[in-house]
Amino acid sequence: MLFPTLSFGLFFLVVYCVTWSLGRSNEWRKIALLLASWFFYGAWDARFVALLFVSAFVNWALAQAIVRSDDDRTGRALVTVGVVANLGVLGYFKYAGFFLEQLSALLTPLGFARDLPLLQVVLPVGVSFFTFQAISYLVDVHRRRIPAANLLDLTLLMSFFPHLVAGPIVRGADLLPQFRRVPTIDRGVVAAALLLILWGLFKKAVIASQLAGALVDPAFFDPASRSSFDLLIGAYGYAVQIYCDFSAYSDMAIGLAALLGYTFPRNFDQPYRAASLQGFWRRWHISLSSWLRDYLYIPLGGSRKGPVRTYINLFLTMLLGGLWHGASWAFVIWGALHGGWLAIERFWARHRPAGLPTAPRWAGILLTFHIVVLGWIFFRAQGEGEAFAYLGQLFAGDWRNTLVTPLSLALVVLGLAIHAVPAGILQGLAVRVRHHAAPIIGLALGVLILIVDAMRPEGVAPFIYYQF
Incomplete structure (x- = not known):
């Protein structure tokens, strides 16, 4: 769904009415927003909703392990694992085909290019944004700039539909504290x-x-x-x-x-x-x-x-x-x-x-x-x-x-x-x-x-x- 369309306008109207009707029930509000965000993303390609959840779950588990680590060396190692994992997701979807093409160009004079697979990977919308968001979250948890979030809050942080597909890259330090309190609004x-x-x-x-x-x-x-x-x-x-x-x-x-x-x-x-x-x-x-x-x-x-x-x-x-x-x-x-x-x-x-x-x-x-x-x-x-x-x-x-x-x-x-x-x-x-x-x-x-x-x-x- 594109923002300047009638379908998105109707979608947002429903989300707005549902979330504010939940009053001070903050957990149910966040669940409603998460489900709405997955619906929004799934309207493009439902297969990649699972990628959003798996990415959030892995980063949540790593952050919990970082908090429980006994020494800074272990914490740095866990952050490194998380950064590599997130960049691995980004690298596969965004760069695998490109690097195979470059390798093929290098090997063609040697007669090896015919043995390389032709790889065409569908690029998930917004993958660069939510992977960068996950990396900053893990680093900030390790640096003790923010506490580790629960699974619901982190999943919503990475999936929240307003910024999901084209930013801004909203860091955990900016949004997670807001998720922990009941929002208010005025005229x-x-x-x-x-x-x-x-x-x-x-x-x-x-x-x-x-x-x-x-x-x-x-x-x-x-x-x-x-x-x-x-x-x-x-x-x-x-x-x-x-x-x-x-x-x-x-x-x-x-x-x-x-x-x-x-x-x-x-x-x-x-x-x-x-x-x-x-x-x-x-x-x-x-x-x-x-x-x-x-x-x-x-x-x-x-x-x-x-x-x-x-x-x-x-x-x-x-x-x-x-x-x-x-x-x-x-x-x-x-x-x-x-x-x-x-x-x-x-x-x-x-x-x-x-x-x-x-x-x-x-x-x-x-x-x-x-x-x-x-x-x-x-x-x-x-x-x-x-x-x-x-x-x-x-x-x-x-x-x-x-x-x-x-x-x-x-x-x-x-x-x-x-x-x-x-x-x-x-x-x-x-x-x-x-x-x-x-x-x-x-x-x-x-x-x-x-x-x-x-x-x-x-x-x-x-x-x-x-x-x-």
């Missing part, structure tokens, strides 16, 4: 949540979907047949599309969780306003970037072991972050580009000549944005070959317009202009809305939904991050 929370969901619906159904069909998909489908101008605006269009698409999912997930009485952390903070790539990653997919920092960059040594090691750690962290997104050399190049530029920024900050004037902030924003857009070309292309073909045609010098329409150009401008809107405007609107009568709020919400529905293209494409 202000409802107003803010509804506005956030409506805003996400607009970004996804209108901006992202319109740009995908009218500009981005045609540009990337056959870049050789497009002009340099088409591909330039197409690259800008994808930067807007992926931001509006992914931030829309996060906004809707945060709003849906709030309507059920739970708080998710913010996942986007106007990332294209960043004046450095480090600033970009503090604003983009915040739950992933902070996860990579806390569970990969810092354990690698962070910046504690000298400047050269810092540059290497930055590069490796982003390289692995690129590989996390998918089994493709294009994602590896994307991660290497970000990791390399982060290392360059750190080197420049350390060795910048004294007395050199500081560049204006707008110059930093422009440079960072175009580094990000360059990376998005590799992220969007079907492979590294297609990405280089796109870049080759982009710099071919043909500036005719054969694809860009006034509407698609306006949507690109609108998507970027969103970053100039004050960050707290939705909260301010929520404060004003909460004082109106419920029937008026409901009527206004219905009218706005109808307007968004009239503006969106026919059909609802899956969110981009469903594939990760």
